[in-house]
Amino acid sequence: MACRSVFDLPAIRSEFEKAGISIRFIAPVWKYVLQNPNIKIDFDEVPSLPTGAYPLLRSKFRSSTSTLDSVVESDDNITSKLLIRLQDGAFVEAVVMRYDSRMGRYAGKPRPGGPRSTLCISSQVGCKMGCKFCATGSMGFKRNLSSGEIVEQLVHASHISHIRNIVFMGMGEPLNNYAALVEAVRIMTGFPFQLSPKRITISTVGIIHAVNKLQDDLPNVNLAVSLHAPVQDIRCQIMPAARAFPLVKLMDALLIYQRNSKQKIFIEYIMLDGVNDEEQHAHQLGKLLQTLEVVVNLIPFNPIGISNHFRTSNEHNVKRFQSILRGYYGIRTTIRKQMGQDISSACETWYTPKNEFSLQLVKSNTREERKILDLSETQGGCGLLQDFTVYDQYGEGPKGQIPSPGAGGFSGMSDAGGSGPTMFCSTPGAPMISSLDTVVPWRNGRHGWPWVWLCFPEERI
Numbered sequence: 477m478a479c480r481s482v483f484d485l486p487a488i489r490s491e492f493e494k495a496g497i498s499i500r501f502i503a504p505v506w507k508y509v510l511q512n513p514n515i516k517i518d519f520d521e522v523p524s525l526p527t528g529a530y531p532l533l534r535s536k537f538r539s540s541t542s543t544l545d546s547v548v549e550s551d552d553n554i555t556s557k558l559l560i561r562l563q564d565g566a567f568v569e570a571v572v573m574r575y576d577s578r579m580g581r582y583a584g585k586p587r588p589g590g591p592r593s594t595l596c597i598s599s600q601v602g603c604k605m606g607c608k609f610c611a612t613g614s615m616g617f618k619r620n621l622s623s624g625e626i627v628e629q630l631v632h633a634s635h636i637s638h639i640r641n642i643v644f645m646g647m648g649e650p651l652n653n654y655a656a657l658v659e660a661v662r663i664m665t666g667f668p669f670q671l672s673p674k675r676i677t678i679s680t681v682g683i684i685h686a687v688n689k690l691q692d693d694l695p696n697v698n699l700a701v702s703l704h705a706p707v708q709d710i711r712c713q714i715m716p717a718a719r720a721f722p723l724v725k726l727m728d729a730l731l732i733y734q735r736n737s738k739q740k741i742f743i744e745y746i747m748l749d750g751v752n753d754e755e756q757h758a759h760q761l762g763k764l765l766q767t768l769e770v771v772v773n774l775i776p777f778n779p780i781g782i783s784n785h786f787r788t789s790n791e792h793n794v795k796r797f798q799s800i801l802r803g804y805y806g807i808r809t810t811i812r813k814q815m816g817q818d819i820s821s822a823c824e825t826w827y828t829p830k831n832e833f834s835l836q837l838v839k840s841n842t843r844e845e846r847k848i849l850d851l852s853e854t855q856g857g858c859g860l861l862q863d864f865t866v867y868d869q870y871g872e873g874p875k876g877q878i879p880s881p882g883a884g885g886f887s888g889m890s891d892a893g894g895s896g897p898t899m900f901c902s903t904p905g906a907p908m909i910s911s912l913d914t915v916v917p918w919r920n921g922r923h924g925w926p927w928v929w930l931c932f933p934e935e936r937i
C-alpha cells in the first residue's frame with residue numbers, strides 16, 4: 477500500500493489519535509522534515525516524540541511522497557521551474573519566482589520590502605476546466621492532489637529559496653479540490669511554515685459554491701478570479717466550465733465575498749487578440765467591475781504548448797485596455813510581466829511533458845539527426861506511438877498523426893501538410909531518432925529549438 481505523506485493532515489491526525497498520541501506532536505515532525513530535506517523513511521531522529529510515534533510514522537508515512545525530478549532555471553535566473561514526480565508516477569510543476577519588491581515606485585515613492593520569492597503551486601494533475609488558452613487544460617483531468625502533495629511542493633521549493641508568498645495558479649483548479657486546498661493552506665499558515673494568509677492567493681475560474689464558503693474556511697487569503705471575458709458568451713467560448721457558473725451569479729457571489737471579507741479581489745484577464753481585447757470589451761469589463769474593489773491583472777497570452785488559434789494581443793491593445801479601465805472606471809489595472817517563458821513556466825503554459833509522454837528535441841551531434849529524449853523512460857517506449865497529436869512550443873499543432881505503429885517497431889508520421897515530420901523508432905524502449913528537417917518547417921522561420929509534445933487521447937493515458 478502506498479505510504480501517506482506526513483503532510484497529509486487528515487491521515488496523520490487520525491493515526492495519531494487512534495494510537496493515543498497527542499496531535500501536538502505532528503508539528504515537530506513537520507519542522508524536522510522541513511529542516512532535514514534528506515530524511516527519507518526513518519523518523520528515528522525526530523527528537524522528543526512519544527515512543528509509539530516512531531514505529532507508527534515508519535510504517536505508515538513518508539517524509540515526502542514526491543521527489544524533485546528536475547529544476548530548470550530561466551535564463552535570467554529569476555524563475556525556477558520544479559518538475560515534481562508524485563508517488564504514482566504522475567508529474568506536477570511548481571514555479572519559484574524571485575523578485576525584489578523595491579524595484580519600481582508606487583505612488584511616486586520607492587516601494588518598501590526587499591528580495592522575496594513567490595511559489596506558484598499546483599493543486600491537481602491536469603484540470604477539468606478545459607480553458608481553451610491553457611496548456612494544462614489541454615491535458616484533461618487526471619486526479620486531485622492530496623493536501624500532503626500540495627504542501628510537499630512548498631517543502632521542495634523551500635530548499636531552493638525562501639518562500640514568502642504562495643499563489644495557487646499552477647496546474648489545476650484549486651476550488652475543484654476544495655478539501656485538500658483548505659487543509660494545505662491551514663498547514664502552510666501554521667507551524668512550522670507560518671506563512672501569512674495575506675500572502676496566499678487562490679486563483680479560481682469562479683466555482684461559485686466554493687467561493688461562497690471560502691471566506692469562512694480560509695479567512696484573509698487573497699482571492700483571484702480568472703475572469704478572462706466581460707460577458708458570458710465570450711467566457712463560455714474560451715472557458716467551457718463557465719457555462720456552469722453564469723457571470724451574473726459569479727458577480728453576485730464576489731460581491732458577497734467582498735462584503736464579508738473586506739478584501740480587494742484580483743481579476744485575471746488574459747489578452748487574446750480579437751477575442752476579448754477590444755475597446756468595447758474594456759468598457760464592458762469596467763462596467764461589470766465598477767461595484768467591486770478589484771485589481772485587474774492583464775495577462776499577455778502565452779501560446780507555448782497550446783494548439784489553438786489564439787494570438788497574443790499586441791502591446792497597443794493591451795495598453796489601450798489598461799487605460800480605459802483606469803481612465804473611465806478608476807480600476808487599478810496592471811499588466812503582468814511574463815516570467816519564465818523560456819522554461820514554459822509562464823501562466824497558462826503549465827504542462828507536464830513527461831506526464832504526456834512528451835519528447836524533447838535537443839541538438840545532437842549532427843544537424844540531420846535529433847535525439848528525442850525520454851520516450852523510453854515513459855510508458856513503454858515506442859509501443860505507444862499511435863494515435864497521438866504533435867504540438868510544438870509555438871502552439872502550431874496539430875502537426876500530424878500516426879494512425880498505427882509501423883511494422884518491426886518502425887513508426888512513421890506524416891505531417892498534415894504532407895511535407896513534415898517523420899519520426900523513426902527502432903525498437904520498443906530504445907531512444908527515438910527523428911531525422912529531420914522535421915521541425916524546421918514547423919517553425920515558420922523562428923529561431924530556437926522546440927519542445928514537442930505528443931498528446932495522446934485521454935483514454936490512452
Ligand code: SF4
Nearest residue numbers: 603605607610613648
Ligand atoms: S486556466 Fe486554470 S482552470 Fe483553466 S484549464 Fe488552465 S489550470 Fe484549469
